[in-house]
Amino acid sequence: MTQPAHVETYSPGEPTRPRDPRFRAMAVSGGLAVVLCAAAVLLPSPYVIESPGPTFNTIGEVNGQPLIQVEGRETFPPEGELDLTTVFVSGGPNGQVNVLDTFRAWANPNENVLPEQLVYPEGTTSSDLQEQNAVAMTSSQESAIAAALSHEDIDYTEELSVAGFATDSAAEGILREGDILRTIDGEGIENIGTLRSALNGAEGAPATLSIVRDGAPLDVDVTPRESPEGGYQLGIVLASTFEFPFDVTIQLDNVGGPSAGTMFALGIIDTLTEGDLTGGRHFAGTGTIDSAGVVGPIGGIAQKLVGARSSGAEFFLAPAENCGEVVGNIPDGLTVVKVETLDDAVEAVETLGADGDPATLPSC
Numbered sequence: 001m002t003q004p005a006h007v008e009t010y011s012p013g014e015p016t017r018p019r020d021p022r023f024r025a026m027a028v029s030g031g032l033a034v035v036l037c038a039a040a041v042l043l044p045s046p047y048v049i050e051s052p053g054p055t056f057n058t059i060g061e062v063n064g065q066p067l068i069q070v071e072g073r074e075t076f077p078p079e080g081e082l083d084l085t086t087v088f089v090s091g092g093p094n095g096q097v098n099v100l101d102t103f104r105a106w107a108n109p110n111e112n113v114l115p116e117q118l119v120y121p122e123g124t125t126s127s128d129l130q131e132q133n134a135v136a137m138t139s140s141q142e143s144a145i146a147a148a149l150s151h152e153d154i155d156y157t158e159e160l161s162v163a164g165f166a167t168d169s170a171a172e173g174i175l176r177e178g179d180i181l182r183t184i185d186g187e188g189i190e191n192i193g194t195l196r197s198a199l200n201g202a203e204g205a206p207a208t209l210s211i212v213r214d215g216a217p218l219d220v221d222v223t224p225r226e227s228p229e230g231g232y233q234l235g236i237v238l239a240s241t242f243e244f245p246f247d248v249t250i251q252l253d254n255v256g257g258p259s260a261g262t263m264f265a266l267g268i269i270d271t272l273t274e275g276d277l278t279g280g281r282h283f284a285g286t287g288t289i290d291s292a293g294v295v296g297p298i299g300g301i302a303q304k305l306v307g308a309r310s311s312g313a314e315f316f317l318a319p320a321e322n323c324g325e326v327v328g329n330i331p332d333g334l335t336v337v338k339v340e341t342l343d344d345a346v347e348a349v350e351t352l353g354a355d356g357d358p359a360t361l362p363s364c
Contacts, residue, residue: 058267072246080278133256169235193292279353285317
């Protein structure tokens with residue numbers, strides 16, 4: 001015979017056990033704690049997060065158009081890849097991140113978390129940042145064109161003017177913003193390189209500058225000061241105005257800042273010269289550049305190394321001054337070459353593009 005299933009039933013007539021009032025208090029407290037914790041992790045965080053950004057091949061195409069276009073001069077279609085690298089920055093004027101985003105970034109070895117006040121001056125707005133990045137990008141492109149043309153011994157003109165002053169400047173009160181620099185101790189100032197060479201060659205002696213102020217010629221004397229790196233400086237921020245013998249256009253939207261200068265210059269050189277600079281290999285890199293071809297340091301290089309390798313790069317060109325941040329952050333399969341000048345960068349690409357030994361090149 002089949003036994004009936006045993007089922008627990010409840011009869012309203014049965015006495016119930018009174019509920020402990022402490023249970024309700026604990027439940028309410030627990031609920032409030034959950035709500036408060038959820039709210040806390042979603043609160044804005046005063047930090048900036050740097051993540052690996054996309055790469056762009058300077059001798060390739062963007063949206064179906066060559067990234068670098070030259071008109072008025074013979075060009076040669078290059079092969080291989082010369083990638084500029086980027087960093088995606090969230091937080092601050094780019095839109096605040098929350099506490100949960102910050103903790104996730106701290107736990108991710110490929111991301112960097114920085115206090116917002118160390119990255120952006122107080123009061124910086126999104127429009128301020130966009131304008132600064134656009135100006136820096138334009139200046140970077142012009143300096144890259146000048147450096148590339150200098151490397152190829154193609155003449156152009158450059159006019160230097162005073163755009164501002166550094167802290168504790170040797171020239172403040174003597175020079176003014178807008179002054180155009182013509183000569184130093186009787187020698188023509190052709191570019192930043194000739195000015196730098198003249199100052200260092202005089203080893204800190206007072207320099208006589210011939211300038212143009214408000215359309216009138218004027219001579220002033222300035223005693224440069226030695227920098228922590230050992231060179232001599234006037235302590236001025238320079239603006240360059242160029243006249244090039246042909247048109248070079250760089251098509252790249254939504255990328256700002258000056259750090260692509262070195263890779264732009266390499267792309268222009270490869271476009272202007274017959275043959276294949278890269279040997280068909282995949283290079284990436286970063287670094288500011290001035291018209292004299294000096295490669296300068298940048299931010300976020302650890303993230304750029306990751307982005308470069310993720311895009312398939314074999315070799316990475318890193319500014320010498322960033323070597324301290326490169327060591328310990330090189331992804332497997334990526335070879336890093338240290339460069340101080342555009343000449344160094346060209347030599348590295350030519351050597352490795354011809355299957356040369358990376359050990360013969362300087363590294364971090």
